[in-house]
Amino acid sequence: MKGRFSLIAISLVVILVFIFSSSLWAASKIVIGHPACLSGKYAKAGEQALGGVKACVDWINNVYGGVKIGGKKYLIKYKYYDCESKKESVTSLIGRLITVDKVNVVFAPYSSGLTLRGAPVAESHRMLYMDHGGANNKIFRQGFRYIVQTIGPASRYHEGTLDMIHKIDPAAKRVALAYEDSEFAKMVMEGAEAHAKKLGFNIVFKRTYPKGVTDLTPLLSAFKGAKPDFILGGGHFEDGQLFNRQMADLDINVKALSLIAAATLPAFYKALTSMAEGVMGPSHWEYGVKYSESRAKKAGLPWIGPTQDGFVALFKKAIGKNIIPDYHAAEAGAQVLAYVLAAKKANSLNSDKIRAALGDLKFMSFYGGWDIDDTGLQIGHSMVDVQWQMGKRVIVWPPEGQTGKLVYPMPTFAEKAKGKLAVPR
Amino acid sequence: MLLEHLAGNLIQGLVLGAIYGMATMGLSLIFGVLKVVNVGHGAFIMVGAFITLWIFNALGLNPIFSIPIAFAVGLGLGLIFYSLAIRKLLKAPELSTLLATFAIGILLEELVKLIFGSEFRGYNWVVGKINLGVTVLPVAKLYACIGSIIIALLLYLWFNRTRAGSAVRSVVEDDEGARVCGVNVGGVYALSFAIGIGLTVASGVLVTMFIPVGINPYMGGGYTLKAFVIAVLGGLSSPYGAFFGGLIFGIVENGSYTLFALIPGVEPFALTRFLSFVMLLVILLIRPTGILKAK
Amino acid sequence: MRKTVQRYYPLFPVFAAYFILFLVGKNVSGMWQLVSTLLFYCALGQAFNIFLGMTGYVDFGYVAFMGVGTYGMAIAITRLAHVEALGVLIVAIGFAMALVMAALLSVAVGAVALRLRGAYFAIATIGVNEGFRFLIEGAKIWNGSDGMIFTAQLNQILGRETASALSTFWADVIVLIIAVLAAFVTLFYMKSKIGYALTALREDEDAAVVMGINVTKYKIIAFITSASFAGLVGATSWALKTPYVFPPEVFEIHYTIEAIIIVLLGGAGTLLGPVAGALIYGISKYYLSIFLPGFQLLIFAPIIIIIIILFPEGVIGMLKKSFRDSTLMRFII
Structure with missing residues (x-):
């Protein structure tokens, strides 16, 4: 008992010495x-x-x-x-x-x-x-x-993607928005919604899913019925992988899928392999x-x-x-x-x-x-859009920063399961 | 259209529910026998997920082979943690075991993070899909569902047809009485804890067969919370009660989405989660022994 | 007279600890923010201990009361910031809101969950916490998952300097006051009928009921008191000090676990325990994060397990045991 007590006393002394010895080092x-x-x-x-x-x-x-x-x-x-x-x-x-x-x-x-x-x-x-x-x-x-x-700023994440589809496929008007229910993702969603309306897109589906979900099936099945041309969504890392994977599981095919945060990371492709082919994501910066x-x-x-x-x-x-x-x-x-x-x-x-x-x-x-503007908000940086093509990240937007051409529409999940990759024509 | 959607969700919910149920049986077994709530439950599911991932990627083995391996690893982990920590805390107040199992969970998470990093990982096991008309069901999910049912059946047989199983059952009923009758209660505790952890780690394999992505050291938290709700649905101390609890939970969670989506101005997905916790409270109040067991 | 004074001897070491903390924070450069974190842990531990320590019930959903308190303050600030005449009074209104909302939630939760015992109670309270969060997000109550950010409103009504001083200094002082109040209430309860009834309950609830003690009444009193303090801590540490509220952050179960660790480390049901636990926990975590960034949890987890096994009564519980009859013990309960 005694030994245990003195041990506590010693550790207390050590802790106190740590607190009061604020390390002083002047630096040039x-x-x-x-x-x-x-x-x-x-x-x-x-x-x-x-x-x-x-x-x-x-x-x-x-x-x-x-x-x-x-x-x-x-x-x-x-x-x-x-x-x-x-x-x-x-x-x-x-x-x-x-x-x-x-x-x-x-x-x-x-x-x-x-x-x-x-x-x-x-x-x-x-x-x-x-x-x-x-x-x-x-x-x-x-x-x-x-x-x-x-x-x-979050509100601009998906603007480029919308601009791109607006230019490449003017006939694609039906957009579905499905984001994570978090302050960040919802701000992206608001920005995307406003920009989509400005460009004349038709928002056919708009829902969120809670943080930390492990199964998106009900939400994904719900927008399958809305027949969107393309889908914008995501939130963080794990839900992005889940989103893509379960779209494949449910065989929901669209012309383009863009997910924030998750899709641009190497781990995304490593986890999903061929199922990620042709999937896009906005990024602040990308190698290339x-x-x-x-x-x-x-x-x-x-x-x-x-x-x-x-x-x-x-x-x-x-x-x-x-x-x-x-x-x-x-x-x-x-x-x-x-x-x-x-x-x-x-x-x-x-x-x-x-x-x-x-x-x-x-x-x-x-x-x-x-x-930056007067409030400190970043305005000088523009985002790029990245697409997975043959296991590599290719920058497809903006045109002046392209490292490759967009694959549009992306291959269907059934094609991908058979080994088809997103190869630009 | 609405009914079709509902039907599709219910089928998906049933498959998911079987896996949820399986993932809760270990928790219920441990609580039933030792009266210990394993707050680190999800971390053991995570261990199972990493075992699957590692075996699939390094050895190229089918995830089904990972089930016995994960079970064996779980048995080992269970015995280690039982003899190092849990055994010494059985007489201590509830708080001690709650905190100890929580700390064990953190320890596992941080160890796995040290070894594998905090990357989100996944694997791609292509075995095809079945189109049911109202929904599409990947074969991997079906295997996971069947695997859950088989494991639940095996546990049932073990409980009811073997001597060790009946010893465990007698301890669940009344541990003092069992001791008087010559049951080695300490042994039953150790065995049940090990099997409970074994089942939980094995369920991690099935979880990844259902969702083969997003595997990371901190993935377990959500499963811990779900397992609590499911365990209560099934009566908390009954492992196969938990299995049926899982089925009901899966169906309610997925099925209610379609209905909540009819209410304007709300987020149906978050409300399905809300509903599951309301369900938890209601059951705890009106029938704490679980919805399946008659009093 | 002497007896009444003697009853409050145990407050000396608690207040001495707070006083030293305050002095260290004020006078040693760079220490204020650490002290403020330690005070937060102290207040959290003290508040949590009122219920857990006295009844032995583990409320896993405790953080919900802090969350609701945070919302109380946030709502007061965001909805009333345009009434310029209010000035600093807005903070008082916020505290009142926090207190009322936390107390109301605790009455609702208590009415349901306190019928349950042991693990069932613990699980039910987790359910309340998670369910409440999803209700806020799903039904879009109080801005749903967008939450509220209100530095601008605070600046508007208090002026930039005052608002800044509020969130970096006065908020911490208020936390200290809450901790002191909680210590006072804890001791008061311990020495009154409530304390004796709850001790009987903790030892053996069924026997207490047989003895004719109105167990439910005292349980609810302790539960509401503890929850109200949580609401105040939330309103201060999470609304005044952190000028935003996002549902997943204020209902994060992790804080309940921290409260449990603090109380258990120090000794559940003792007055000085939560303070000792908070200091040990807070200081060791701080220095681990400085000297071994990235590894503190890996080191901390086994330490927790070892402590639970070796000192199940906590540091203060152990002290009490080994110095049972000395005069020193008059100061420690």
Whole structure:
């Protein structure tokens, strides 16, 4: 009993020492603080974001040669903790990052909810707060002053897809919308609905399904009867796979299927294999996009950052795995570049000045264009549409960014089961 | 049109229900014998799903072969967790076992995440489809449904036709009485826990035969909640009661969609979930022994 | 007179802990947000303990009361923000709404679920929590799954500076006050007839009924009290401090589990237990996430199992056992 008790006493002392020994290190470095989502429900996106930030920090320090401000060269240090995808941890970690680690900028955690949770803390410290994973437009209608978005707003996810079908197949008028019942997906749905009406589409079905469902059969059977020409929907990762799989199971064939979030990830094809052939998804960024220094010059925008392949190589090095980064990595990485450009332009590390510089900033990187409006909402970045063709992701929209032609209509599920792939004519 | 849709959903619901039922039998067995609610239930289903995935992708074996393997792995896991943790908590207040099984669930999730990562995975087992007119039924789902029924029957036979089974039954009825009659109650506890976990892990295989995608370390949570509702429908302590509970649950969940869709201005899918929990409360109140058992 | 004072001795260590926490948060740089998280866990544990600790019933749907409280505050702010005369009063109205809504839900749930015992009760309460969430989403109550985001409204009615101070400092102070109140109420209940009746119930419910104790009445009192505190915690930590409400986040069962862990770690049914549990849980998780980002759950799960097996009565329960007759024990119950 005694031994057990002294053990507790010792551990208490150790804990107390930890609390009060706030590590003090002065730095001639720029520190990026990040309550990253390394475990919990957003772990997948969080890992990508971590790799993306590390890759771009690496590039700035070792290729770009650091950041020169006021004649002094600064290197970037990336300080991150794991927020477990939980709001309580987000605020306590941001508090620590700002006051103990004395970071110069805070990168928001993944998702709109967690981004919102941290915003008041960042605001109260007058700390620049950069959002790479919160797409909800409403974040930017709250009057926050220090928040800046790199990810594109949710309402625009499916606009490109609608534009594309409008152009390619003017006869296809019947669209079905079936999204996850979450704040993010519903915002995408509202945006898609408004844009579809503007283009003269006929919305024949519009329903949601709850988060975390394991069987979509009743919903899918319901829209089978509505006979849509094409379907827009999705929400997150697992439900996207389920959506596609169960459409195959129920033999529901449409000319095009576009799912948000899930469809552009490599895991989607790995899980579904041939059933994913011809399925599309909007993406903020995709390996294969054609953003380059020369294109930036043509558009009259300054260029910064690694080339696309350079980014991919740095990303692989950063996370120590041989995987191609997805858009979560790209947008987190682009955020580092935006910060560096703005800091240089402001010639200061003061959050207010950098925020003002970000407001005027317009640039292009491997991620594409970057520009924000007065509220901090991202308006300069356009999304691409990706289609699975023969096991590869092909960018089919916009026309100027195409890496291949759209396969339209996509093969039926019966054809796919027999091994037919989506091959462009 | 409406009736056709309803009929299609009911058939799908029946198939799904058989799998739900099978996925709950382990929970009910463990509660019936040990009076322990396994809050980490879903994590064991997840383990079964990963076993299937791994065997299919690495060895190229048909998922049906994974059922006995998953069952064996489950038996092993069950024995390990029983002897390390559960055995020591049987006399402790309810709270301890609730929390311990929850922690076991987290442990499994994090271990699987460490090994396989948090990617959403799946496999594609092409065995064709049957067109029933009102709906289309993939053969894999049919196999899963038949597999569930066979396993439920085997469990029934084991319970009623073997000595070990009758020992378990006597403990469910009255563990003190069983002890007096010379039943090795400790042994029955260990065996029941192991078989319960074995069944649960095996049901993970059937779950992936029904839905072969979205396999990830955290997939179990939803199944835990459903299993609770189903277990209560079946009387909580009766494994084959749970099987029929699953059938009813599947039918109600899928069938009610068509009806809720008739109400304007609501989201029918979320309401089907609401209905299932209302059903849970009503049954707990009017007939806590389950809807099948007469008092 | 002396006796009455002595009755409240056990509050000293609780308040001392809160006081030290507050001082650390105010004076050690970088600690305030951690302290605020710890206070949240303390308040959660204290509130949950009033019911679980005293009755032994495990309410798995506890988070529903926090969720409803969050909605109470959110509704008050979003619907009344245009009435400029209200000013800070809007927060008071929000708390009143939170309290009433949580209490009403607890009466409804209590009337149904408290007829059940043990595992049946636990499962029924999970059902209430999940069912309520799907009702909100399915029937599109209170904006359904779109939820509410209301920083703009808070800024509008309170002014930007006040609103910011509210969500980063005053909200935490209110949580502290709630925790203090909960400690007070816990002790009051323990020392009154309610406490004795519930202790009898926890030991053996059937015997308590035979003895003529109106078990149901006292169960319901503890249930409603505990739920009302949950509503207040939700209104503060999840509405004032987190200026949005999305249904899946405020009905997340994970928080119930955290409350259970905290109470069990510290010792169910003790006054100091939830505080000790909250500090151990919160601090160890915080440092695990800093020093071993990504692995804290993997480390935490086996630790929980070991603690349950080795210290089933929790830290404070164990302390009580080993120092049963010393004067120190007058301060710890």
